[in-house]
Amino acid sequence: MEASLSEPVASALKAHFRGQLIQPGDAAYEQARAVYNGMIDKRPALIARCVDVADVVAAVNAARDGGMLLAVRGGAHNGAGLGTCDGGLVIDLSPMKGVFVDAARKTLRVGGGCTWGDVDHASSAYGLATPSGFISSTGVGGLTLGGGIGYLSRAYGLTIDNLLSAEVVLADGRIVTASDSENADLFWALRGGGGNFGVVTSFEFKAHPVATVYGGPMLWPMEQARELMKWWRDFILDAPQDINGWFGFVTVPPAPPFPEEVHLQKMCAVVWCYTGPLDQAEAHFRPIREAMPPAVDFAGPIPWPVLQSLFDGLYPAGLQWYWKADFVSDLSEKAIDLHIKYAQQLPSMHSTMHLYPINGAAHRAGCDETAFSYRDASFASVIVGVDPDPANNDRIVQWAKDYWLALHPHSAGGGYLNMMMDEGNDNVKASYRDNYARLAEIKRKYDPANLFRVNQNIRPA
Known part of the structure; x- marks a missing residue:
C-alpha cells in the first residue's frame, strides 16, 4: 500500500x-x-x-x-x-553538510547531514572539538540524539551535554528551535530521546580546545585478559578526567602497522585518549606502562582527527553488523570470566566487544536532567558480530546473542540505544527507565500520530 x-x-x-x-x-x-x-x-x-x-x-x-x-x-x-x-x-539529510565555527564563542553550528569527520575537518583548523564517538564516518544526528559516548566523554561529558540548541522540523511541518530557553521540554527529550520528535536540521554545540592529544591503542595477550580487565576497571574509574581509554577484545588485522607476530591473534586492547598538557603525558602513562606492560604500544601524540578516524579503514561501509548493548554499573569477577569465555570465541576478524567508560564529566548531570537515563552507570558495553560475508551472518549473530544473554544478568538493565538492533518496546523502555513516561508525554505533544516511528520508538502517551 x-x-x-x-x-x-x-x-x-x-x-x-x-x-x-x-x-x-x-x-x-x-x-x-x-x-x-x-x-x-x-x-x-x-x-x-x-x-x-x-x-x-x-x-x-x-x-x-x-x-x-x-x-x-x-x-x-x-x-x-x-x-x-x-x-x-x-x-x-546527507547533502546538508555545512559546519560553521565561531572561534570567539567556541561554538559549532553543524548541518544535520554531517558526519563527525566533517565536523573534525572544520573545527580542527581552530584547535577545537566537541565530544563525539569513535569512528569519524558516524553521523552527527544519530550519535547526538542517542546521547553520544566517545573519547572525550570523561573530560567534557556526552555529546548531548555539549548541545546548546537544535533546529527541528516537527511532524506538523513547523520549524522550531529547541534550547534551554525555547521549547525546553523538546530540548530535554532530544538529548537522548533519539529521532522520535522531529527532523533535526542543525545542531549548535559547545566546543573545547582539542588539537593534538596523546592516544592510540595498546595491546596485550589474551592470557592477560583477567588481570588487565581488573586493572583497567579500577584505573579508569579513578583516573583523572582528562584520561580516557576504552577496553576491547580484538583480532589483530594482518596488516601494518601491527607486527607480523601478532597478526590474527585474539588480544586485549585499550585505546587511549589524553587531553591534558602534552608535556605531562609521558608522566601520566609511565605508571600505566609499568603496571601492565603492553605487547604492542602505539600510544603517543596524535592529531585529534587522526585518532577519531583511526578505525574507519577497518570498518568501511557495507560490512554485515549485528549489535547488542548493555550499561554496566559493576564489572564483577563473574562478569570478567564470562567476557573472557566469549572473547576466546570471537567469530571473525572484525567481531569485537568494547567497554566504554561513561564516568567522569558524563556523571555531572543527573539521571533525569536529560532523556539519557544511565548517568549512574560506569560503562557502556557493546558486543558486535561483524563480517564482510553475508554467508557468515548466522554465526556472528548467534555469538553476539549468546554473549549478551550470558552477560545481561550482570548489567544495569538497559542498553545504549545507538548500539542496539530493533529489539522492541520493552528494551526501549528499559533503556530510558523512569524517563520513559516523560518522553511519552512529550512525544504526544510534538508527534501525537507517531509520524516519526522508524527509530527506537517512544509511543505517545
Missing part, C-alpha cells in the same frame, strides 16, 4: 523540492538506498535528498499528508537500519 502511494507523493513534492528525488528504477537508487550496515536490505519507495530546511519541511508534509511511512537518515550508520524503510519515504 505504501509503495503505491509514492507516485502522487513524489508528484506533490516536485513543486516544492530543490533536492533530488530518487525512486526504484532510477540510476542512483541502488547506491542511494544503501546504508552502513550491509545486513540491512530495505527498499524505500522514495528517497528525498534534501538540500535545505525547506526541502525537509516539504518532505515531512508530503509523507504525513500522503500517509507514507517515514524514515530519517543522517550519516546512515544506524546499526538497526532505522534510517531507512521498506516501501516508505526516506528523508536523506
